[in-house]
Amino acid sequence: MTSGSDGSDAAIEPDTIEPDTKDWTWVLAEPCPHCGFDATAWRHTDVAAHIRRDADDWVTRLAGNSVTARPAPGVWSILEYGCHVRDVHRIFDHRVRLMLEQDDPHFPNWDQDETALSANYATQPPGTVADELRRAASDVADTYESVPADAWSRRGLRSNGSEFTVKSIALYHVHDIVHHAWDVTAD
Numbered sequence: 172m173t174s175g176s177d178g179s180d181a182a183i184e185p186d187t188i189e190p191d192t193k194d195w196t197w198v199l200a201e202p203c204p205h206c207g208f209d210a211t212a213w214r215h216t217d218v219a220a221h222i223r224r225d226a227d228d229w230v231t232r233l234a235g236n237s238v239t240a241r242p243a244p245g246v247w248s249i250l251e252y253g254c255h256v257r258d259v260h261r262i263f264d265h266r267v268r269l270m271l272e273q274d275d276p277h278f279p280n281w282d283q284d285e286t287a288l289s290a291n292y293a294t295q296p297p298g299t300v301a302d303e304l305r306r307a308a309s310d311v312a313d314t315y316e317s318v319p320a321d322a323w324s325r326r327g328l329r330s331n332g333s334e335f336t337v338k339s340i341a342l343y344h345v346h347d348i349v350h351h352a353w354d355v356t357a358d
Contacts, residue, residue: 196333196343198210198343198346199339199342199343199346203346203350205350205353206346206349206350206352206353206354206357207353208345208346208349208350210342210343210346213342213345215315215323215337215338215341215342218312218315218341218342218344218345219311219312219313219315219316220312221345221348221349222260222308222311222312222315222344222345222348223308223309223312225256225308225348225349225352226304226305226308226309227305228352229253229256229301229304229305229308229352230301230304230305232249232253232355233249233250233253233297233298233300233301233304234297234298234301235249237249238250238253238297239293239297247287247292247354248293249355250292250293250295250297250300251287251292251293252351252354252355253297253300253301253304254287254290254292254295254300255283255287255292255351256304256347256348256351257300257303257304257307257308258283258286258290258307259283259344259347259348259351260304260307260308260310260311260348261307261310261311262281263311263340263344263347264307264310264311264314266278266327266335266340267311267314267315267318267337267340267341268314269327270325270326270327270335270336270337270340271314271318271322271325271337274325275326275327275328276327276328277327277328277329277330278327278328278329278330280330311344315341318337322337323336323337323338324336324337324338325337327340
């Protein structure tokens with residue numbers, strides 16, 4: 172046992188999380204059967220406000236008890252999900268900025284599973300993660316709020332060829348955070 176960063180005695184398990192290799196872009200066309208997110212029910216101009224509200228929820232979650240405990244083998248703890256959501260905000264902020272500044276940029280690859288391991292998500296201080304998540308959420312929300320009306324159709328490409336517009340990446344982004352909130356609150 173090692174002492175968890177929330178003061179509890181938490182076992183830091185060897186990483187047993189199976190890497191997520193799915194291409195989730197289908198959530199832009201059909202509802203997610205897990206979290207219920209339906210992109211067609213969202214307005215891209217509402218994404219920034221949702222990101223800010225969701226960040227407040229994460230700050231509360233990260234202040235809770237047992238944030239370092241994994242609920243089951245192979246499932247991230249609240250802390251690990253919080254680290255991931257923080258980094259998702261940072262990645263999307265970078266990608267949207269690229270789309271606004273360049274014509275048809277290609278996004279650098281991001282291996283979320285490698286990041287979780289190399290950044291040692293399981294041992295990061297929850298209070299620091301909460302502060303960083305709130306800042307990252309605020310930054311990307313500011314970016315979305317600054318998108319000119321005629322720029323929502325600007326494009327960007329992932330290395331696998333998936334094409335996004337600023338509008339579609341905003342909706343893809345909000346699914347990611349809705350899904351991870353569901354991950355840590357679903358019974």
